[in-house]
Amino acid sequence: MGFLGILVALGLLLFLAYRGWSILLLAPAAALVAAAFASEPLLAHWTQTFMPNAATFVAQFFPLFLLGALFGKLMDDSGSVTVIADEMTRRLGERRAILAVVLAGAIVTYGGVSLFVAFFVLAPMATALFRSAGVPRRLMPAAIALGTSTFTMSAMPGTPAIQNAIPMPFFGTTPFAAPGLGIIASAIMLGFGLWWLARAEAGARAAGEGFGAGDTPPIQVVADDQFIRERAVSSHEFDTAELIHGGHSTDRPQLWVAALPLVVVVLVNLLMSALVLPRIDASFLAEARWGSTSLAAVGGVWAVATALAAAIVVLIALNARRLPALKATMDAGANAAVLPAMSVASLVGFGAVVAALPAFEAVREWVLGLGGGPLVSLAVATNILAALTGSASGGLTIALDALGPAYMKLAAETGLDPGLMHRVAVIGAGTLDSLPHNGAVVTLLAVCGSTHAKSYLDIVMVAVVGALVALVAVIAIGSSVGSF
Known part of the structure; x- marks a missing residue:
């Protein structure tokens, strides 16, 4: 009955989430359903299992949700994201329309801008560019997804995406874990995605298919759509409803002004991870008042948080006159972090209850016993949970909460590099999360x-198939020669 309860709870969570119910309500309700089937104490699981684990996630990662959303909103309202996107369009032109959209998305998201902010900036640009070049509208979502939701989210070393931060406390790693393998995976994802889109574009031209009719919907209509919002907040770190708040600049910055904050994110992240934090005496963290933790457990989050904070300061200093409503913009950015953080935390609480049930022990043994070694089982676990929750961050945290200590034990026994496990886990979480019910896809x-019907096949090819190919390559290379 316990295992049946887990299946029923997951089915309930999936079905009602896709129909627009809030994860804040569904996650505890589904957790209690699973506990009821197992004849476990319901109130105890709600207050002593669900809530502490959800609260731990918020305590660990809310600074990154907050700073990431704030940075994205400031980049949007200052006009910086638009300037960078327009510059890519100008330099590459309509002859390389798809490449222009992909690279524009990659630059801004690797620099720390939320992919939802990138979506709303890139879509109008892509519409004009694709219409001028005669590229079908149906390829726009896949082009934007390739640049924003694949290698810059899960593979590029140092990416400030929340997904790349989640394994750090579990494995004691940094945002630059397994950098060589991350670069290889990024090249595979980008190369495969561009190949597929070029093939699709050539086929459309041969068939005489043009851009088609219509225009992109107004941002106000999509951003505040409750159906879309409920899905979006549980998949990534920005509440789309806040995009229409604040104040957008009418005076665009120069390119170097727009790009400098992105450079600051990458450089400060690298400096903190490689030079500053390894040299400080953090022995005080072992004291009870600091949570009896270690620098390995918190250093990665510190590095990303410092990088985003530094970039925010630089951005405001350079664009103060271009932010006509700075307080409103910052309020909107802060508000944009709350619902996504709480939604993902609720998914984590649900996963904690499921993992605490006696029946889950069989699931744990099955996952750890999969053939191919710990890297394969880790990839399978993160893939499955990200697919079921429709959230890379939620699925990844659930998997590592339940199985992280077991994988660290295996790593110690077999000499496996935690950095390699980090990279495999993040890439694995960023594959099957792009199923039809995923908030970013919707x-x-x-x-x-x-x-x-028109665009999902191409999204699958660039965001799922390409990522799976990269994941297989990383596991094969890592298993053969180790991490680098």
């Missing part, structure tokens, strides 16, 4: 004015 299709 939002992306809406902002591009397309549908699942």
Whole structure:
């Protein structure tokens, strides 16, 4: 009955989440359903299992949600994201329309801008560019997804994406874990995605298919759509409803002003991870008042948080006159972090209850016993949970909460580099999360004015198949020669 309860709870969570119910309500309700099937104490699981684990996630990662959303909103309202996107369009032109959209998305998201902010900026740009070049509208979502939601989210070393931060406390790693393998995985994802999109574009031209009719929907319509919002907040770190708040600049910055904060994110992240934090005496963290922790457990989060904070200071200093409503913009950015953080935390609480049930022991043994070694089982676990929750961050945290200590034990016994496990886990979480119910997919299709029927196959190819190919390559190379 316990295992049946887990299946029923997951089915309930999936079905009602796809129909627009809030994760804040569904996650504890589904957790209690699973506990009821196992004849476990319901109130105890709610207050002593669900809530402490959800609170721990918030305590660990809310600074990154907050700073990431604030940075993205400031970049948007200052006009910086638009300037960078327009510059890529100008330099590459309509002859390389798809490449321009992909690279624009990659630059801003690797620099720390939320992919939802990137979606709403890139979609109008892509519409004009694709229409001029005669590229079908149906390829827009896949082009934007390739640049924003694949290698810059899960593979590029140092990416400030929340998904790349989640394994750090579990494995004692930094944002630059397994950098060589991350670069290889990024090249595979980018190369495969561009190949697929070039093939699709050539086929459309041969068939005489043009851009088509229509335009992108107004940002106000999509951003405040409750159906879209409920899905978006549980998949990434920005509440789309806040995009229409604040104040957008009418005076665009120069390119170097727009790009400098992105450079600051990358450089400060690298300096903190490689030079500053390794040299400080953090022995005080072992004291009870600091949570009896270690620098290895918190250093990665500190590095990303410092990088984002430094970039925010630089951005405001350079664009003070271009932010006509600075307080409103910052309020909107802060508010944009709250619902996503709480939604993912609720998914983590649900996973904690499931992992605490006696029946989950069989699931744990099955996952750890999969053939191919710990890297394969880790990839399978993160893939499955990200797919079921429709959230890379939620699925990844659930998997590592339940199985992280077991994998660290295996790593110690077999000499496996925790950095390699970090990279495999993040790439694994960023594959099957892009199923039809994923909030980023639903939002992306809406902002591009397309549908699942027209565009989802191309999204699958660039965001799922390409990522799976990269994941297999990283596991094969890592198993053969180790991490680098």
